[in-house]
Structures are given as C-alpha cells and as structure tokens.
Amino acid sequence: MDNYSLTNLRELEAEAIHIIREVAAEFENPVMLYSIGKDSSVMVRLAEKAFYPGKVPFPLMHIDSKWKFQEMIDFRDTYAKEKGWDLIVHYNKEGFESGVGPFTHGSKVHTDIMKTQALLGGLNKYKFDAAFGGARRDEEKSRAKERIFSFRDKFHQWDPKNQRPELWNIYNSRVQKGESIRVFPISNWTELDIWQYIRLENIPIVPLYYAKERPVVEMDGTLVMVDDERMPKELRDKAEMRMVRFRTLGCYPLTGAIESEADTIEKIVEEMMTVTVSERTTRVIDFDQEASMEQKKREGYF
C-alpha cells in the first residue's frame, strides 16, 4: 500500500489544484491576485499545473501600489512575458495622481488608498466573482480561522462571525450578483512548506529574498532599502551598504529588510528555523492598529 501514499507537499499540492479547478468550473469570472511574492509564485505554479497542458483559464491581476520594489516589477514583467500570462496590472489612478505615498501620507493612508481601495477598484472594474489570494493560515491569527472559500458581500467585506461551514472538499460557491468569494488554495501551507516547494519545483522568486549588499536606512528600528528617488534626500544620505534580505515583499518603505547572509534557499530555511520572530513582523502594516489584519480583512483587504 505504501506506493499509494503522498508526501505532505504532494498532498497539499493536490488539495490546491482541486480548489483552483473548482473555482474555474463554478465561477463565471475568476481572477488570481498576484502579489509577486513567493506565495504568489507558488500559487501561480499550482494554477499552471491544474490546467496543464492547457493555459490558465483566468487572468492574473497585480495591484500595483506604485511603491513596489523595482526588482519586483522587473521580475513580474519578465515572467509574465516568458510564461504568457494574461496579466492585468491595476492601480488607484486618483490616488497615484494626487501623490499618495507612505513618506507623505503615512503607512495607514497609503495602504488604504493604494492597496485596499486599489484592490476593490480592480475587482469592481472587471466584475470578478472570485479572487484567488495566496494567504496562509499560519501567517497571522485572523487567518487561522478563515475559510478556503471566504464569502464577501457586495462591499467585499468579510464577516468573521458569520462564515459558511466548510466540510470535506465540498466548497459552496453560490453567490448573488455583486457578491464574491476570496479563495485561498494554499491555506494549509506553512512558511516551511512554501520554501520546500520552491526548492523542490525550482520556482523562480524575486532576488530580494536572497541576501545581498543593499543600500539601507534605519528608520524607527526598521531597515528600509533605498529603491528610488522618492525617499526623502535627508534619509537617502544616511544610507549604508549592508548585507540584507527580505522575508516578505511589499511597498519598499513599508517592508523592512533583515540583516542576513542567507543567499540560497537552504540558508534561508536554516535562518528561518533559528529566528523565532514571525514572518510578518517585518511588515510595518501590522503594527498600525490593534488587530489590524482582521480589521483590514473586514474592509476587503486580504
């Protein structure tokens, strides 16, 4: 019987493919939200597997806050072209034109306008009825109790107290017009699973995850990388070259680097297992307000 058993990674993979195909079969207009991060890279690979030898039958959408690391944008454009993805890049035009940014408006306003509002704008513009996200339940406590098919009302809001029961692998995809489902095919993956899978499958990821000498400025205890001219000059002048890498990727002024020598996946995992700080603590966003992630999720952010 032993040849009929799957490893943890293959079982998670089979589960994710099942979820992705279910959405393609039951929804009229799904989209996969692509953040360029490592979890997104894994999710896109799973979608490619689900429909092989065919193409992924729905578009990917990147919500560009216009403050992403340049290396992320380069990576996105290279792979979208190489793999032939149907990629939508959406941003909040009004926000961008009125100059909203983390340095001038603070992280809270920036995140709300350039990320949450931009996401909602993108979803409304294309009338998507299902949107895949690469969130994992082990990332953060409000996610630990979220469903794989997470129902959102007409205003994209999540109601944690009123979630649909979700049993076996039978997913309820019934929505009224205007309502939608956020779908998390890699809910049951841990950070270690993600790294293991990237290693096993040789999935390309943004080089920022690997340690390298980079110009950084220390701001309120966070190491912020100088990515472009929009960082105020007085800060840029304080920049120094340090061996750093990023555990998560977001807007460059909001995502802190960590000092690290880990320049391979193996070293990253080794570092991860010896460092006890949780992954998201390098994201400034979580510290902004009490239970901030749950609040943001209720408002429609992932």
Add this chain to the structure above:
Amino acid sequence: MTTKKLNIQEFLDQDQKKDLLRLLTAGSVDDGKSTLIGRLMADSKMLYEDQLEALHRDSKRIGHAGEEIDYALLLDGLKAEREQGITIDVAYRYFSTAKRKFIIADTPGHEQYTRNMITGGSTANLAIILIDARHGVITQTKRHTYLANLLGIKHVVVAINKMDLADYKQERFEEIKADYKAFVTQLDVPDVNFIPLSALKGDNVVEKGDNMDWYHGPCLLEFLENVHVSSDRNFDDLRFPVQYVLRPDIKFRGFSTSVASGIIKKGDEVMVLPSMKKSKVEKIVTYEGELDYAFPPQSVTVTLEDEIDISRGDMLVHPDNLPRVERQFEAMLVWMDETDMNLSTQFYIKHANNNTKARLDEIKYKVDVNTLEKSNIEKFKLNEIGRVVITTTKPLFFDPYKKNHQTGSFILIDPVTHNTVAVGMIIDKLGSNSLPSRITDVDKEKIAKGEALIKPEEYIQKYNQKGETIWITGLHGSGKNELAFSLEKKLFDNGATVVLIDGSSVRSGLSRELDYSPADRAENLRRVAHICKILNDQGIITIASYISRNESLRDQVAEIIGKDRFHMFYMDADLEYCKNNKPELYKLVEEGKTSGLPGVDLEYEAPTNAKLVFNPEKNEENLDAILDYLAMNKVFPNH
C-alpha cells in the same frame, strides 16, 4: 526520536519526504486542551529544530518546563474570544516533526459548538478526545466520541489528562479506560488508544517523563508520528468524479479531478456515469509528465480512447464496480444554520462535483448527542443531528459514507440565503424500492388539506408541457370533431400527453341520464369542464370540442377550468356547410322529430374572443396554426 544532527541539505531532503496527518481536538479550556496543544506544538518544534546542526538548544528543559511556561498562552484567541462573547470557530494550527506535518483543527467542546466540531473533523484522520482524570468519562466525552464516529474518523486517542492531579495512579487510568471501553462498544470506532498524561507537567506528551513508569505505551507525539493512516483511504472502488473538462484545443480533451477513491490505471476499461458508455484510459496527464496510475487524493487529468460526451459531475468508474445511481437515499444530517429548517425548502445539494436540487422527504429520528437516544422531531434546529430520507432532482452517484467519505458526503445550500445549512453522510441502505412509505407527516397534512404532493412545475418538467385545455366551439357538423381528433393524433405523435374528451363517450357514460334540453346541455358542459380541470391539474393537455352555444356557457366552462389555461378556438362554418356535412340531425329537427339544435331552433352565438378562427375546409392549415399557437404559448412543447 532521532538524535542525529543533520546539515541543512540533509535536513531538507529528509523533511521533504514527510507525510501529513490531520487531527481534530475538541474540548474546552478547562480540560487543559490549550495547554496540551500548546505544549505539543512548542516542545515538538524544539525537538524538530534541534535536528539541525546549526541549533544547540538545551533540550533538557523539554518535558520539565511546566511550572514556568503557560503553554495555553501560546494559543491566541480561544479563551479571549469566548470571554468577549465572539462566536468561536474552528482554528487551524500547524506544526511539524521530522516525520510528519500536523494540521490541528482546534474546536471548542461545548454542545453549542457541535457544528464547529463537525466542520473541523470532516477532514481529520484522527481525533484526540480529552478526559480530565479527576472527572473521568463524562457527557462531553461521549458526545465527542459520537461525533468523531459519525464523521468516520478511524483513529481515536483518548488522552487522559491531569494525571498529576490523580497522583499519577495506574488504577485511576485503568478505571477510566474500562468506563470508556464500555461506552465505545455501542459505536464502531476501529482504533481506540489510551494515553495517560499531564499536559501541564509534560508527562507523556512529547517526552515520557518518569512519573508513570507503569505505562509502557508511546507518548502522545510518538503515537501521532507513527499511527498508520495512509491505508485509511479507499483504494478499492474507482470513483473519478469529473470536476473540470479540459479542452485547450480541438485535439486534447481531458477530464480532471482529484481521484475520490480507487486506483485509475492507464489502459483500464472505464464506464461513464450516467451515460453508461465505456472506453479505455488513454493517458493520465500531469504537469510532471504522464503517469501509469493515479490514486487518491492525487489531482490528475485523464484522456479516453473514444470520444464520449462527458461533463462536470459525470463519474468514471470500473464497469464491474458501480456506485449506487439513485435519486433517493438515507443519510445522517447535521443542521448547521442558525435558522430552523423549513421542510418545504428545495435545497441545492452539492455532492461529488455535482449540483442539483434536493428535498427532505422524512426525518426518521433525531439523535441526542449526549445520550444517543432517538426521538421524533418535526424539523431540525441548529446543531441537531438525525436520520433523513432525501430525494434529489437528478440521480447522484454515491456510496455509503462509511465505505467512501468522498462519494458519501454532501452539503445542502439554502436557495435564498446561499448558506451551507446542513451537511450529510449517506447511510448504507437498500435501494429506494425497499424504502417504506414515502408519505411524510407533512405530506399527510397536505393530503388532508387536499394539496397535491407534486408541484405544478414538476409536471411541466416531466411532461414538457403545460396541462391546459383546447376548447373548440362551433355548430354541429362544422368539422370541429375532425380537427379535435387529428390534433390529438398529432400531439400524441409529437410526444405530448393528451386526452380528448369525446362528446359521444361522455354522453353514453358519464352524462347518459341527460337529454338535449338547454339545462341538461349546460350540465353536460359543466361535467366536461370538471374533467378537463382534473386532468389539467395533473399536467395533462385536454382537447374538448363542444357546440357550447353562447358566451355565458363558455364563460362558465372557462371559470371552472381556469381562465389562463382555457384556450378557445372557433370552427367558423356556415349552416349550409354543416347541413351538407352532417345532414342526419338537421333532418330530424326539420322533420320535427327532435328540437333544441343550435343554429336551427336555438340561437348560436359565435364567439368574439376566440384565439383562432378556423375554416373547416382547411384541416391541414388549421392543424399547423393550432400547433404553432401551442408552441408559442409554451403549452407544448414547454421549451
């Protein structure tokens, strides 16, 4: 426990081979559940990471840290949420050892959280039932065991916790074990294991400790790491419920799904349900390349040698091993919604990638989850569990849940709120022919009130027509009977279910005491109208050709049948034509041998509101016109 230190490459290579165990824990904070999970996660993490060469922790601490660390604090949420009065849900927690990854579905234990436990347990391989050594087997223990058993969880670990508060006494452990065994024999749990432990002190959780030398079994983590679950899946009965039809170009036509059960092999002869067509597996396609065989829960795509029409919800099986293909079955149902069940609801049912509608025919009984006693109920409330009879609109392909979790489980969705209101597990039971009366108590009430159990829509769907009346008026001899009989034949040939209420048949039987006086003519028409009504109510089309000489008579008929299903046509023939066509009766009237014939000694009022007016000499055209009319009004065919 491995002690060899590995470098990172070795560590990752080994780690990548580990498998996955999904487990359910149910209990309240008072049982020490949080402490147990907290310790399991924290201590195993240390052991796991200690395998890495880079790490040099003082592992002596493990198993003896109880006094210093509040492990319960490691788990956020549960306690705080309850204090705040927030609905406690299922929380998923993850931890790993070198051998396995574990997903814990952590659910609260009180009765009002039964649905949460059901949700968390649906995918679990194993359940941990917590018992406080001071209290022994209590109601909650029985409830949790019953629910684990209902969900078909094959492995149960009875964790007898707080042994430190029972002086680590073997007698206490044995006593509880005996009590539990006495109770569990009523159920059908294949694998039950007992572990005495103290989550607080760490005895027998991750390390054995030395407080219970009399216990020679494995500690909890060791047990979880080694329990054999891969053979729990059904590898015998091939069920390949098509989830997605993959058609990237005209050459490739693949059928994708996660294999529900059994093994599918290249070259296998397979049968497609419901069409019963057979073909062979040509290829099993994956991104990594073709496979010779696939097994559950792999998600694959197969192609077949023959071109067969297959869509989502169809199922590939081996021809010598079929599931049940039926519209009716019995199941254990758990009501999950805050709102009470409404018995007349037609639910959406989702089962093995199939969507259809379902209605509850009968609630056989409700089970009290605490005492396992059965009782009769009218409808389900939140958290109630019972046995039901369900009928679906189209047949499902299923197996009993006990044999096959994938094809034996379903969810019911409310058609209005779209909530998942109930979940069910199909019971091994004989086919629908052997089911007792399908008439439920609700049905009996309806019958008492004279209400039909079949809805008008169901007739329309079944016959593909609307039960309405085609009424042809006209003088005696106008040719309306010829039209009526040829119309009946035409509709019958086209597949309609139609009855012609023939005037002479009625006159010679049902109305044989009536004569041709105006009063008796009216009475005859009243009877005909009622026959039409009864038949129309049953979805059947009726054709009636009667002189029905004036507006008030025809209105009465329309009133009885129902105005919206009364379609009147007029055969417009002049008297001379009629006399030539059927001279006998006209002659009798002219000779004074009889009287009361409309058009001769009684006035015939031609209708002003006929849907169509016919010329008697054009029978073919009249027929076409009437068929067009029926199609346009969706009387027949209905689509």
